[in-house]
Amino acid sequence: MGLLAAGIGAGIVAIGAGFGIGMIGKAAVESIARQPEASADIRGAMILTAALIEGVALIAAIVCILLVFFA
Amino acid sequence: MEINIDQIIYWEWGFIKLNATLVYSWAVMVVLVSISWFVSRDLTEGTGISRKQALIESLVVVIQKQIEETTQEKTDRYLPFIGTLFLFILVSNLISVIPGVYPPTASLSTTAALAISVFVAVPIFGIGSRGVKSYFENYVKPTPLMLPFNIIGELSRTLALAVRLFGNIMSGSLIVAILLGLSPLFFPVVMQAFGLLIGVIQAYVFAILALVYIASASRIHNSEEADSTEIINPQNR
Numbered sequence: 001m002g003l004l005a006a007g008i009g010a011g012i013v014a015i016g017a018g019f020g021i022g023m024i025g026k027a028a029v030e031s032i033a034r035q036p037e038a039s040a041d042i043r044g045a046m047i048l049t050a051a052l053i054e055g056v057a058l059i060a061a062i063v064c065i066l067l068v069f070f071a
Numbered sequence: 072m073e074i075n076i077d078q079i080i081y082w083e084w085g086f087i088k089l090n091a092t093l094v095y096s097w098a099v100m101v102v103l104v105s106i107s108w109f110v111s112r113d114l115t116e117g118t119g120i121s122r123k124q125a126l127i128e129s130l131v132v133v134i135q136k137q138i139e140e141t142t143q144e145k146t147d148r149y150l151p152f153i154g155t156l157f158l159f160i161l162v163s164n165l166i167s168v169i170p171g172v173y174p175p176t177a178s179l180s181t182t183a184a185l186a187i188s189v190f191v192a193v194p195i196f197g198i199g200s201r202g203v204k205s206y207f208e209n210y211v212k213p214t215p216l217m218l219p220f221n222i223i224g225e226l227s228r229t230l231a232l233a234v235r236l237f238g239n240i241m242s243g244s245l246i247v248a249i250l251l252g253l254s255p256l257f258f259p260v261v262m263q264a265f266g267l268l269i270g271v272i273q274a275y276v277f278a279i280l281a282l283v284y285i286a287s288a289s290r291i292h293n294s295e296e297a298d299s300t301e302i303i304n305p306q307n308r
Contacts, residue, residue, distance in 0.1 A: 041140075044140075044141075044279075047272060047275065047276060048276065048279055048280070048283075051235065051272075051273075051276040051280070052231075054235060054239070055231040055232075055234065055235035056231070058234060058235055058238030058239065058242070059231070059234050059238070061238060061242065062234060062237075062238050065242075065245075
């Protein structure tokens, strides 16, 4: 049961985080195409925002790993 | 396959245990300290600097420029703390390519210690640059109702800082271990190379987030002045 919950949870985490990071990537690529001279700033902001999403996703992923090994 | 490198114990005497986290974080410290000791023996100025000094100077200048770009102020105040965090995490992440070596940042103890040092550094830098009263007024800034949310936000971002670094590095080595069981020849090498990229990005992210937290706590005063000048300027035009 813990294994099943961990698998479903990891899948849902992947959906959410992938959607969020996809949105960031879309916006970043669009704005780099619009203003190529600002690409350094945009890349920094993109990595920072992606890291914030990734932090939430990883907290969820670690809950799933804990479920696999300890539940 | 080890999920918790705190449980790999190399040497034990009574209640003193030397686990992998301790050993490798001390190894990283020895590497960093010996390199900087070796380089800073014969520092010179002018054009005739040695090759090793040029190498380390260019590294420090890159960190300095990044700090200036992020905080939008010309100061060297954050350089020692943020630079040390960045270099320590970077070297810790990168030593995982050596076979048999576990990165110390794959342990929640190390990353929690780093995140707590950021948590402590925020009020130290904030009070140091703005004074006690001005710093604590920041917690009740829009209304006193926001006090609990500000405190919760500060705690949760510390937790996120620790778990982000731990999760990335731990899952990187875990994926390599799982892939070694499935397809031992090719894919672990690719994932290991990918893990190097992740390690550099995570060191950058940790340092930049720590910098943003510290700078935002110590710089509200300036931004208020900037806002007021922005409001005044259109009237002048």
